[in-house]
Amino acid sequence: MEVENKYVSLKHHIHGHPSESDFELATAPLQSAPGSNEVIVKNLFLSIDPYQLNRMKLYSSSHTAIPAASKIEPGQRIDASGVGKVVASGRAELEEGDVVVGLLGWEQYTVVRPGTVLMKVAAKDLPLSYYVSVLGSSGLTAFAGFYDVCKPKKGEKVFVSAASGSVGSLVGQYAKLSGCYVVGCAGSKQKVDLLKGKLGFDDAFNYKEEVDLKSALRRYFPEGIDIYFDNVGAAMLEAAVANMNQFGRVAVCGAIAEYTNAGKRAAPDLIDVIYKRITLRGFLAGDYLHLHEQFWAATTDYLRRGRMISLEDVSVGIESVPTAFVGLFRGDNVGKKLVRVCEFDG
């Protein structure tokens, strides 16, 4: 029986802000080479992440950085991390019905080639969506970025931008669990309330209501910032550097302001960088696979004991992928953006 597979692809490369009309939904028969080691996965949850925008550009220095950031051509399938159910397996270690996590795609079914890592989900007590949010690459990004890049010490003052986003919402929680003082910024009152009320941030503010970010941060950090976990770049990074303490660390995790506008660069004061001996460090979760076990152990424990929350924003149906993605750059999402492609039927 032939199975139809709906997938999302680019109509053309994207320049500036993305819009729904940059994408199209196509259908093709599911094709797998018979007798191969391929695995066919029916996708349940797909990860929707801002970094994909860089892959969709005609030119970006990110394309050559790592395979996961490689350029996406119009018409092509778009790989993305996801969780799904095995419907046919050519691998000995997997069988029909197994739930797996790995690099799947913005489509209903993914034919996973040999060599692509698929991790079997054994635990049944955690929601499947967690495997592409708090326990997925957003989680590892937050964990590795906060612990390895920021090297926090108890009592340090931590500032997180895009704090209600997929990574920021976790960084803030790790920081609180490490005994730090944490302030986040976000783009709406609802998000700010959530940071303070639900995620346990010590304080939070709506950056859209601040005329002068530098003095806003001075108000929230009268004793200065020790760690800035940067998800946005541009003026926020400049304001954070101006308010940093000696030996401050900036984890340069994302620069969403620059993704949609190449001219929106951050120009931090180097006199501050030198005299305050500030370190700014770019990083990618992919370099931290050696921390995965530790990340997983700590985080599943926090989740099970209710000490950490996975903030998720779920759209339903493969058709919702373009809007879900475009919404990231409008600040629509509250927490990790996911698309539930289909209901898990056990």
Add this chain to the structure above:
Amino acid sequence: MEVENKYVSLKHHIHGHPSESDFELATAPLQSAPGSNEVIVKNLFLSIDPYQLNRMKLYSSSHTAIPAASKIEPGQRIDASGVGKVVASGRAELEEGDVVVGLLGWEQYTVVRPGTVLMKVAAKDLPLSYYVSVLGSSGLTAFAGFYDVCKPKKGEKVFVSAASGSVGSLVGQYAKLSGCYVVGCAGSKQKVDLLKGKLGFDDAFNYKEEVDLKSALRRYFPEGIDIYFDNVGAAMLEAAVANMNQFGRVAVCGAIAEYTNAGKRAAPDLIDVIYKRITLRGFLAGDYLHLHEQFWAATTDYLRRGRMISLEDVSVGIESVPTAFVGLFRGDNVGKKLVRVCEFDG
């Protein structure tokens, strides 16, 4: 007998480029408390450094960073590292005639207060000027910045800006001694010739002759830059980041372009910083006193074996301090700028 002491001081705080008219030469009787633990030093060589400009500003975030960067008020003596001869000593470990290195001042004589470190110069085979250049804070800055901040590996590609300056000229030599490929930039043909001919740089260029720094660096580093030792900031830092390899390191040592023009900020592309996992780190030599012994041992050995050169640019007489200092920002100096206050008479 009363001794007259000529000293240089500020007429007013400096904004933008300094000029000779910002300074005045004053004379005052040398005053020391009798019976105290003070040491009176007759200054021989004084260090003339760009960072002093930040101290001379009405406001700079550098003022609160470390005591050596504290604000200089109009009329006040200006401390600076130097080498001099003890003419009177209230300390048991020093006697008249000893040659010492330490924080002296832009003046003929310095009364050194108790608690200020004075290091006695024992070796007689190295020129005294070395103790405020290659063996002074410029040397420690180059050594610590290159080895600790840049963490070089043999064969790596190193770019140095202001490469004929006090620090840059040494970084390039350390890099060559570490088996790296080194290219420097400077602001004149004479300096470029010197880098290639005398200091052993693999290549060098005059940045003033380049229309597009980004493509200039692509020409000099077809395989990319692994380490950028930044003394200038602004557009050169942006161009270097654009040409960096994965896991590249930037030692943010100086930002002379920004010292005289606060608006001349560097805005490196954060997409490069993230995807290439670049680290930018500000540092100060004062944090590396624990490396001093190692620095000193390695460097004196290199100098004695003729494997390293101290490039010095010496003006004569305390009256020459303002011009020597102002010239730093016009690119007048070739190598470490020093003022010889008086001849060493043995």
